[in-house]
Amino acid sequence: MKKTLILSTALAGLAFGASAQEITVMSWGGAYTKSQVEAYHKPFTEKTGIKVISVDADNPATPIKAQVEAGNVSIDVADVELSDAVRLCDEGLIYPIDAAALPAAPDGTPATEDFIDGALYDCAVASIFWSTVYAYDDSKFPGEKPTTIEDFFDTAKFPGKRGLRRGAKANFEMALMADGVPAEEVYDVLKTPEGVDRALAKLGTIKSDIIWWEAGAQPPQLLADGEVLMTTAYNGRIFNAAAAENKPFVVVWDGQILDLDLFVIPKGAPNKEAALEFIKFSTDTQRLADQAKWISYGPARKSSGPLVGLFNDGKTEMAPHMPTAPANMENALLNDFEFWADYDVELSEKFNAWVAAN
């Protein structure tokens, strides 16, 4: 009797699990996850009845690799950086996604043409452009304010601590740009050993003032605590701290490094069909434009651009805060994913050795 009871409860549980469908979406946490929950997850559940569980990681590419290799995948959709998306795809850790199946723009332009060049890959669909910029607390600068990437590395002109993401990516490029290398030549220079030494030498000029951060939510915190005078950061995090929490933070766009975030489906995802539905839904024109209501990241579809309006406070115009705004693009660098796929190991090693050396 007892056994049948247990069995029937278990069966009922199974049946329940099958009818009330849910998917797990992994992202980067903080204001960014919140923007996705508001713009994608909630409307998706409303429309389809499929519940969306949101989980976060410092970099979702890592748990994907771990889960797929262990054969125990719990994530259905993950949000990853471009170089990671390409790498995961090459290593067969994520499913191919047919770009032609994505919804067309409202005017009928097929998705393959509507997405900005370089936003669609074999296994990944881009949602936003984001960028690594540097930012400062305006209240700490009564006089002259930093305006260029050189100023970030100039501790004689602006003495104080600097926050940087612990890792080679973005730091090497910014150091070279601050050292006078034009944006379009950065990766060519960085391919040579002399270029790497040059970047490290430039970073070395501020080494004793660097405070390293790892999670995207840290830089606004470091600025707010007064722990650093300036810090590199993901532009959306700084914008949200400024717009939603009224922090006097200012973004310096000179020398920004643009990157994409893309949706991928890990191989062996428990709800592959629903995951694909979620990606199709979330990357349509309106949804991408909606996300900009919550964070200042640029939509990956051309047709979303004109739909971007005000921040959710109802007064801040979003367009000038987008990394892709023409005024912000004057000295911008597009992250070269092939370069990083190739040189990540070598440069990370050099970077780690440099950090560890006193």
Next chain:
Amino acid sequence: MADIADTGMASAPARAETLKTADGTPLKAALAHAAKRARRRAFLLVAPLLAFVVLTFVAPIGQMLYRSVANDGFSANMPNLVRWFAENPETEPDESAYAALAADLALAAEARTIGVVGTRINYDVSGTRSLFTSAGRRAARLEAPYREALLDLDEEWGSPALWSAMRAASAAHTPNFYIAALDRQVDPEEGIVSVPEDQRIYVPLFWRTMMISAVIAGICLLLGFPVAHLLATLPMRLSNLLMILVLLPFWTSLLVRTTSWMVLLQSEGVVNDVLVSFGIVADDARIQMMYNQAGTIIAMTHILLPFMILPLYSVMRTIPPSYVRAARSLGANNWTAFWRVYVPQTVPGIGAGVLLVFILAVGYYITPALVGGSSGQLFSNMIAFHMTRSLNWSMAAALAALLLGAILLLYWLYDRLIGIDNMKFG
């Protein structure tokens, strides 16, 4: 048990025949049978624990150790080339080698494993990952002669370093990760050599980790000894109250304690604010107590202090106060009585505490990651880096194995110098 029973049986077979039990079986056999049953029952009793230890401890560590020498990313996905290497030892790559390479590239691209192959070679020859992925994209269209076709794609395909790396990777097992973990590299001509000074990282970090851990264990001993002594000698009621003060932080989450230290130590934090308000330091010259070695040492000392106090306390409780009194009455002064009579009796506790704190400190990673900045990073942070950032798990496994080896070595040294049975954990 087994030995005694067996040798007994072997040495006296004659007598065994004369002594019999009630049902006629030889006594020796009956005894052995009974002993065997008892052993089996005892084994069954510990079997759950044994299974648990094997499943959760021995197997994962074994798997980790295996991963540190095994990486079949290349060998499993490039069958033709692996065969060519096996059939042609010591020969320069010829057209048939290039044909095998082209066939494998197409195969791996089709199976979406080309990235795995490229990543494996990229560990040894950096900058080659995209060589594989971009060639993979075009491999299906390659035509004979393959050597020229591949060199047309990229001249790098002719590089001897690349071919020697591929030959090395065609075996699924490699010592390369250990070589790299010791800041060495394989030079085609000179064998194993040290990497240039500015690229050495693991060995200096290893010594730094040992040094910081020793400093933390030392500070913990200095701070913990008087506290443990106080706890052991105060009346029960008071000492229980004090004990709660020791245990409360011990029971608090590690992350909570680390982040509390961040609040206290940061440059706009509580400690600096107090110092500034008392005029001890100037407002624009606040002390940097975090994001450096000092931060790691302060936070870890606090977190590990209970591991020093508890074993010390349990040993000190058992030391009768009459010994020190006797020493005093025989003319020893305070210091002599303490140093010559009391301290030697606490050695088992000191040994246990220092070893415990040191070993825990060597493996710490969350606290240094949060408050350590760059100078306060420990060896484990490098393991974490390879686990979570570079995704080079073989390298992480090799580093972890080195750390494990170092701890076992220390444990052995401790056993030789002081004796493991002379240690009291509580």
